[in-house]
Amino acid sequence: MKKSIFISTILFAGSLLTGCSSEKHVVNNSSSKVSSAAKYSSYLTKGHSNKINLHLKYKGFKLASTPIEYRGTWYRANPYDKKATKLVIANHTINGAATYHQVDPNLKLDRHSEKQNKEYAGNAIAINVDNNLLKTRSFFDTVGLVYKTGQFKGHPCLFISYGTNPKAINGAVFKDKGIALKY
Template identity: 60%
Template sequence: MKKLFFTSTVLLTGLLLAGCTPVKHEATHTETGFQVEKHSTHFHTKKHNSVAPKIDLHKKYKGFALTTVPEEYRGTWYRADPYSKKATKLVITTHTFNGYVTYRKTDPNLKLDHNSEKQNKEYAGNAVMISTDSGALKERGFLDTVDMSYKLGQFKGQDCLFMSYGTNPKAVNGVAFKDKKAALKYRKYDFSKVNQ
């Protein structure tokens, strides 16, 4: 009996400690009723009931300046995954990327450290940095270490954005379409087979 009690106590304590372990979650891109969270290089969506963050085009960040998204990327794009029959929106405007204000880095000497508590406070807010490089729009949070890359293209006659993240910008991890029906039609397609 003592052995069972001891084992149960150890397991319960372990579960409580595991539940209380701080985990760093970096939320990016509020999507109509959903929030995408990044955990290293894995993306997933979860239901999120809070109000979308307020857009402030006048907020200043040290080493960054407000920037304009190139016109060809602007508009409403749709993406669907194999496990859902609904498409989520990706809305890109002149100065916003899915509800986050777009900035460009202006200080090449600015060192960003996602482990810095000071910088996590200083660069908090609904903002992302973007750049255009090698025919792609690259986007990430100020302190993120990996870009999300969006490349304009066509898939089976449909306008789309080929999306990739990580160290291989040619790998296709997903596609967002201009047409919602196309996003749903190809939601189960393995886009990793697509060569850009």
């Protein structure tokens, strides 16, 4: 008897869960802000034609220049694509996002703060150059992408690392589109 009650309870709970619509969840999420990580990754995968306002001020940050050795148009491809993806690094932008350097070491950003999300909104990312590595992230993320200049089979490239281990290499971008498609 106890076994049949237990099974009935599980089946009833399962029917409630399958009967729940995820539509309500989607509607609630669509009205909330897109995460800063999602915004940041979209800047890295597609160029933006929006005019960038380099005069925006963010408390605790100042406009930063990217080092010359990282600047230019770079290309990345994977074995399954026949087209290369562009990465454009300019003096003060990376794929349409303005670059800033954190100048206030005591500044604590909270991605759950509605006030800070409004204050730090915009096409902007934080960069840091340390030990010949260009580290990039959105304002609210603790990890981002790391670029390191190098050579791959005699071709100049930027090695890409993401996650918590900047020594791990997860990909490379090349100055030549043909080389990117080849490797």
